[in-house]
Amino acid sequence: MGIKFERVSYQYQGIDQRGYLAIGDINLSINAAGEFITLIGETGSGKSTLVQHMNALLLPTEGRMKLFGLTIDKNTKKNKKIKLNPIRKKVGLVFQFPEYQLFEETVLKDIIFGPKNFGVSEEEAIKRAKKMIEVVGLDESYLSRSPFNLSGGEKKRVSIAGILAMEPDVLILDEPTSGLDPMGRNALLEVFYDIHKTLNKTVIIITHDMNTVYEYAQRALVMREGVLVYDGDPLQLFSKKNIDNWNLETPDILALSKAMETKFDITFSTPPRSRKALFTEIKEVLK
Ligand SMILES: Nc1ncnc2c1ncn2[C@@H]1O[C@H](COP(=O)(O)OP(=O)(O)OP(=O)(O)O)[C@@H](O)[C@H]1O
Ligand SMILES: [Mg+2]
Incomplete structure (x- = not known):
C-alpha cells in the first residue's frame, strides 16, 4: 500500500492540439508511513505536476498509479464508480500557492471545511482547528479573521493547518517555507519533522532550499525537465559530480x-x- 507510479506521464492540454509534456515516464514507490522525503528541481521541472498526481488531483495521461490499493490511469475519470475522495483524505496536499486552497469567509470555516467534508463532526473539526492553528505557529485570534486579509506567510500557515486538520496519512507540502523568514522556516520544518517522528507519517516536501534536503531528508528526489533523475540518499546526492551536473547549491x-x-x-x-x-x-x- 502507499503510492506507486508505473511509467507515469502527464501532458497539459495547450492552446494547440499538441499539448505539453510536463512529466514523463516516472517510476516511483512511496510508503504509506514513516518516510521523510524532499523533492527538488529547477523551476518548471515538473515537481508540482508530479505531486498533484499523488492525491489524484491530476490523472496520468500515460502509465498508471496505484494509490492506496486503487489503480488509476487515463480511463479512471470516465469510470464514475471509482471514487477518488478517500485518496484525497489519505494524501493531504498543501498547494504551492495557498490562495488556491483558501476560499471561506473565516479562517475557522476554512480549516474545518476539509475534515467536515470527510465526515468529521463540527465539534471535533473545531477542536482540531483550534489545535492546528497553534501547531502552525498562529493563535486562536486568527480563527475569526478573513483568510484573504492575511500576509502570504500567514495564508500559507492557515492552508497547512487545514490539511493537518484532516489528519492525512501522507502529508505533501509544495514549497511550504518559501517566503517565510528563516526563524519561521525552521519552526515550520520542525513541525513537519515532529509530525513525521511522533505519528510516523510520510511527509514529502518540495523545496528549493538545499539545507532542508541535507539536514532533514531521509530520501531525496530530483526532477529535471520532467524526468525523475535521482531517488536516493540525500548525502550521496551532494557528490561533487551531481553538484556540478545538476547545478545544485552546496x-x-x-x-x-x-x-x-x-x-x-x-x-x-x-x-x-x-x-x-x-x-x-x-x-x-x-x-
Ligand atoms: N496548467 C498548466 N497548463 C499548461 N502547462 C502547465 C500548467 N501547469 C504547469 N505547466 C507546465 O508544466 C511544466 C511543469 O510545471 P510545474 O508547475 O510542475 O513545475 P515546478 O517544478 O513545480 O516549478 P516551480 O519550481 O516553478 O514551482 C512547466 O513547464 C509549466 O510551464
Ligand atoms: Mg511548483
Whole structure:
C-alpha cells in the first residue's frame, strides 16, 4: 500500500492540439508511513505536476498509479464508480500557492471545511482547528479573521493547518517555507519533522532550499525537465559530480564540514548533518 507510479506521464492540454509534456515516464514507490522525503528541481521541472498526481488531483495521461490499493490511469475519470475522495483524505496536499486552497469567509470555516467534508463532526473539526492553528505557529485570534486579509506567510500557515486538520496519512507540502523568514522556516520544518517522528507519517516536501534536503531528508528526489533523475540518499546526492551536473547549491553544513576537513586535515567518519552535530565535531577538534 502507499503510492506507486508505473511509467507515469502527464501532458497539459495547450492552446494547440499538441499539448505539453510536463512529466514523463516516472517510476516511483512511496510508503504509506514513516518516510521523510524532499523533492527538488529547477523551476518548471515538473515537481508540482508530479505531486498533484499523488492525491489524484491530476490523472496520468500515460502509465498508471496505484494509490492506496486503487489503480488509476487515463480511463479512471470516465469510470464514475471509482471514487477518488478517500485518496484525497489519505494524501493531504498543501498547494504551492495557498490562495488556491483558501476560499471561506473565516479562517475557522476554512480549516474545518476539509475534515467536515470527510465526515468529521463540527465539534471535533473545531477542536482540531483550534489545535492546528497553534501547531502552525498562529493563535486562536486568527480563527475569526478573513483568510484573504492575511500576509502570504500567514495564508500559507492557515492552508497547512487545514490539511493537518484532516489528519492525512501522507502529508505533501509544495514549497511550504518559501517566503517565510528563516526563524519561521525552521519552526515550520520542525513541525513537519515532529509530525513525521511522533505519528510516523510520510511527509514529502518540495523545496528549493538545499539545507532542508541535507539536514532533514531521509530520501531525496530530483526532477529535471520532467524526468525523475535521482531517488536516493540525500548525502550521496551532494557528490561533487551531481553538484556540478545538476547545478545544485552546496548545503551550508556540508560546505563547513568540507572546509574543516581541509583546514584540520581530518576526515569525518560520519559527516555531520545538523548544526548540533557540526558543533560537536568542532568542539572535538578544538579540544
Ligand atoms: N496548467 C498548466 N497548463 C499548461 N502547462 C502547465 C500548467 N501547469 C504547469 N505547466 C507546465 O508544466 C511544466 C511543469 O510545471 P510545474 O508547475 O510542475 O513545475 P515546478 O517544478 O513545480 O516549478 P516551480 O519550481 O516553478 O514551482 C512547466 O513547464 C509549466 O510551464
Ligand atoms: Mg511548483
